[in-house]
Amino acid sequence: MADKPSDLVQGTLDMLILKTLALEPMHGYGIAVRLEQMSKGVFRLNAGSLFVAFQRLQRAGLIRGEWKATENGRRAKYYVLTDQGRKRLNSETREWGRQVAAIARILEAS
C-alpha cells in the first residue's frame, strides 16, 4: 500500500495545483514534480489527468498560461495563479481544513 502511488482524493487535484502555483508560476512538468516531491512520492500523476485539470482551471479563470523560456533555454507554458484562483485556493483550503477536522473527529469518536 505504502509503496504504491495512491490516487488522489476526488476533487483535490485542482486545489493542489493551485497551491503549487501559489508560490511561483510553473510549467506542467514542474508542477508534477513539485506535487510528487511535496507528497514524498505518495501522489504520482499521469499527464492526462494533470492536463485535463489545467484545461479545466484555465476555463474557470483560476489560472492562466503563458509561454516562457525555462532556465535551461527550453520554451514551456508556464501557469500563473490569477486573483480569482488565489481567492479560490484560500476558500478551498479553509473548507478542506474544516472537513478534515470533522472527519477526524468522527473517526476518533467511540
Added chain:
Amino acid sequence: MSMLRNIASGLRSLFRKEQTDLELDDELCTYLEMAAAEKMKQGMSRKDALRTVRLERGSLEATKEVIRTAGWEFLVETCLRDLRYAARGLRRNPGFATVAILSLALGIGANSAIFSVFDGVMLKSLPVEKPQELRRIRLEARTRNSGRFSYIEFERLRDSSQTSSGMAAMSRVVNVNLRVDGERQQESARMQLISGEYFPLLGVYPILGRTLAPDDNRTLSEHPVAVISGSYWQRRFGGTPNILGQAIVLNGAHFIIVGVAPRSFSGVWMEAPVDVWVPLMMQADVRYAQHYSASNSDSTKPWVPQEGIRWLDLILRVKRGSESEAMASVNAVFQRWVGREAESVGNLEERKLFLQRALVLDPFNRGFSDVRRDFAAPLFVLMAMVALVLLVACANIANLLLARGAARQREIAVRLSIGASRARLIRQLLTESVLLSSVGAALGLLVAHWGSALLVRMAAGVKAGPAPIAAGVDGHVLIFTAALAVCTGILFGLAPAFRMTRVELNAALRADTHSVRTRSRMSLTKMLVSSQVALSLVLVVGAGLFGKSLRNLLHLDGGFDREHLLTVRIDPQSFGYDKAQLEDISRQLVERVQSIPGVHSAAMAGCGLSDNCYNFEDGLQIMGYQTHPGEQMLVQGNIVGPKYFSTVGMQLLEGRDFSDRDNEKSPIVSIINEAMARRYFAGRSAIGQRFGSGTYNREIIGLVRDARVSSVQEAPVPMAYYFLPQMMAPAEAMEVRTAADPRWSVEEVRKVVTDVDPNLPIRSVTTLSDQVNENVTQERLVAFLTFVFGGLALGLACFGLYGVMSYAVSRRTPELGIRMALGASRHQVLWNVLLESLGLVGLGLALGVPSVLAASKLLSGLLFGLTASDPLTISGAVVILVGVAGIAASIPAFRAARVDPLVALRYE
C-alpha cells in the same frame, strides 16, 4: 463569467482546432522531454528514458485523446461528425429520405399549425404592460352572474377603492357607420366606448398624437374626440401623418381624431379588433344601444347618468400579491350600495339572496374572447387528433428505418466488432433520426405558416381581409416545433436503434444476410402496423362522428321553413330618424320589396332570425307563476311587423296573430313560443295570461313553435314577440320569403332598399342558409379537419401495412417457392398472405375499438344529435378500415401468388 470563458475557450478549440492542437502538442512534448531529461541525468539512454516516461506518465497520443475528450466541445464535435455521417447516409438513400421527410413535414407542420392557432387563441396575452396584473370585475350571485355595470357604479368603485392602481370602464365593440368628413361614402367601422382611464391603465401609448385621458370623459356629450387604431390608420388612411385633426362622422355625430394607437394593439377583444375609440360620455351621440340590461330606466335617454342601465365592463390592475386587498376594497364599496338597495327588496328570502352577492376579480391577461370560449374544446380535440396523425407517421418512419436497418446490418456489425460501443452506435442512429425529423420540421414550418392562416380564416368564417386572430409562426411556434422535432426524432428512432444494434455478430458478418434471424424485428414491425391501425380507427371514427354531427346541424328541424328566406339588416338608428319616419320607411320597404317578382312576402323585425341581438329582459313577472327565491326570470324579446310569422314560416299553434287592431293605443299584446309556455305556463293555457315588468301590462294572444336557426346546441329559450307598431324600438331587419332560390333576389332587394332611402345604411343582405352555414363554421372546421386527419392516418397506416407485407413477401419468396413446388395452390398462398395482413388489422381493431370508446367520452360535448359511441359510426369506420387495408394488403398478396417456384428456388 467563468461560464462565458468556458464557452469561448470551447469555441476556440472547435473552430481553431489546428492551432489549439498544435499548442497542446508543444506543451505535452515539452513535458515529456523534461521528464526524459530528468531520467537521462540519472544515466539512462535517451531511448530508455523516453520509454520509461511513456510508461510512467502515459503516451503522448493517449494523453492528447484524454485531454481532447474532456471538454464539452468534444461532444459537439462528435455530434457534428455524426450529423455529417447521417447526412451522407441519407443522400445515398434519397427515396427513403424523401418519403420520411415529406411525411414528417406534413405531420409536424399540421401539429405546428394547430398549435399556432391554439397559442393565439388560448395562450397569448394582450400586448399591454404587465397583462398578468389585469383583472375584470364580475358580479357573482346565485341569481345573476354579470360583468355589466352602470356608469354610476363604475364611478363609485373607481373613486373609492384604494389598493388597485386605477380602474377603467368600456363598452362592447360594435359596428358603426363611419364617414370621413369631406367624403360621401359611408363605411362600416368597429367602435368601442371607453373611459379616460382605459389607455393609461393598459399602458398603451400613442404612436401619433395622444390617447384619451380622464379629462376626455368628464361632461355628457362634450367630448367629440376619437383615437383610431394603428391598423385602421394604415388600412383606411394609408398611414398619413396628417391624420391628427381629421374630422370623422360616427353614426351621425362629428368627432376629431386626436391620436393613433400602436399597431400591435387592437383592443381587448380578440375577435373584434377596434378601429376607433371614443369617450363613454358620447354614448347617446353615437347611438350605442347594444349589450345592456336595464331596470327602472329609459334606454332612449343618455345612459351615463342612469344607474339602472348596466352596460360597462370594468377592468383594473392589481399589483402582485395584493389580490385579496383589492377584492376586499371593491367589495367594501359594493356592500355599501347593496345594503342601501336591499332595503327596497320586500321579500325577506329575496333580500337575503340579494345581500349575498359579491364582486369577484377574474384574470384578464388574455382579454375577452368568444372564440376562446367556443373553440377551447374543439381545439383540444384537434390538438389530440393531429398528434395521433403524427404518431401514425412516426410508426411508418420507424418501420422504414427498420427495413433500412436490415440492409445496414453488416455495417453495424462491422462497427460493433471493431470496438464501437452499443451506446455510441445508438447515439449515431438517433442523430440520424433527429436529423430527419429536423429537416422535416423545417419544411413543416412552411406548412404551418400556410396552414395557420388558412385555419384562422376558416375558424372565423372570413374569406378575405385581415385575419381576426393573430396566429402564425412566431417564437412560441418555433420553440414548439423544435421540441416536436427532437421528440419525434427520438420517438421513431429509439426502438429501431435498439433493435438494429442488437445483432449477432457472427451471423451478420457472414456474407449471406438471409440467414440472419429477423423474427423479433418482424414482430416489432407488425406491432407498429397494428398500432397504426388502432390509431387510424380512432381518427376515422372521429371524422365520422363530426361529419354526422355537422349533417345533423345542417338538416335540423328549425321549427320554421328555412329555405327561401332572405334577411336584410339595416341600420335606421344611425341617421336619427324619429319613430314616425321609421314607420313610414318600414311600410315602404315592405311594400316595395313585396312587389319584386319572385318575392312572396316580407316582414320587418327587430333583428334577424339568426342574430343573437334579442334583449333579455330582467325581472319579468308573470301572472300566476310563483317564482322560486333567486330564480332568474329570463325571456328573450323580439319585435316583429305584420305578417312576420307567415313570412318566416313559423307556425301559429294557438291564439291569433297580431293585427291592425293592435296599435299604439290598444293594450300591448305578445305572442310567445313553446319554450316560454312550457316554462311559465305548465299545465295551463298561456293565451289570455298577462306578464310584464313592474305591472302586468302585456297580454298573451298567441303561441308559436320554437324557432331554432342553428345555435342548436342549447335548448330553445323562452321568447316573447311584440308587435312593431306598439313598441318604441326600431326594426333593424327585414325577412323576405322568395319563391325560388333567395340568392337570385339579393341584388334586387338591395336595389329596392337603396331606392326607398339612399341614406339608409344596409348592414347586410344574406340568405338564411348562408347564415346557418356561418353559424356552423366551428363544426364545419372540426369536421373538415378530422376528415383530413382521418384520411391522412388511414393512408399512412395502409402505406405501412403495404410496405410491411411487401417486405415480408419478398423475404419469404424462397419459402413460398418451396411451398408451391410442394403443391400449394396459388389460392392458398394468396389467402395465406392476406390472412396474415388481416390478422394485423384485426389486432389493431381489437386495440382500437376500446380506445375509441374511451376517447369518445371526451367528444360527447361537441357532438350534436348523436352519442359519441354511436355504434353505426364505429362499425362504419371498422368496415372502411378493413376494406382499405384489404386493398393495401392484396397487392403483396397477389404478388406472392404470382411467385414462380422455379425462379424462387433459383433465387435462393
